Amino acid sequence: MTATHPTHGHRTAKHGLATGMMVFAAVMLMITGILAVMRGIAAIAEDEVFVSTPNYVFAFDLTGWGWIHLALGVVAVLVSMGLFQGSGWARVIGVGIAGLVIIANFLSLPAYPVWSVVVIAMSAFIIWALCTPRRGDA
Structure with missing residues (x-):
């Protein structure tokens, strides 16, 4: 019978939590990206879903907002695919x-x-x- 380190179970639980958080982030980023793509398409098509506010400080054309959301959504979906593979670059870009x-x-x-x-x-x-932080991250 081998002796186990008293914190071994704790480390495994922490590692599982960190891995679960990464999967959570990947899934949520993919969902957010897909919804942003749909929102962008709806705004570009000038759908009647959106309210037009004439006196807003950050006034953009609805089509302009649509393109911004579409671009962010596409990038978010691509980055989420990198997160599913566990890429370090995807974590950094995902936060951005x-x-x-x-x-x-x-x-x-x-x-x-x-x-x-x-x-x-x-x-x-x-x-x-x-x-x-994941296990092994400094």
């Missing part, structure tokens, strides 16, 4: 993309306020999950 998604949704609050707040919260969880 989630941050840009937060900014884009903050600036487009008047066009679709409830959904913007939901996506901001999702992106904050993505950043949190990607910044959770």
Whole structure:
């Protein structure tokens, strides 16, 4: 019978949590990306889903917002695929993309306020999950 180190189970649990957080971040980033692509397409098509606010400080054309969300969504989906493979570059870029998604949704609050707040919260969880240290990280 071999003796086990008393913290072995704790390390395994921490490793499992960190791995689970990475998968969580990858799934959430993919969902956020797909939804951003759909939101971008809807805005580019000038769908009647969005509210037009004429006196907003950060006024952009609805089509311009659509292209911004479409581009961020495509990049988010691609980065999430890198996260599923466990790439280190994907963690760094994922945090950056989630941050840009937060900014884009903050600036487009008047066009679709409830959904913007939901996506901001999702992106904050993505950043949190990607910044959770994994076993072996310094």
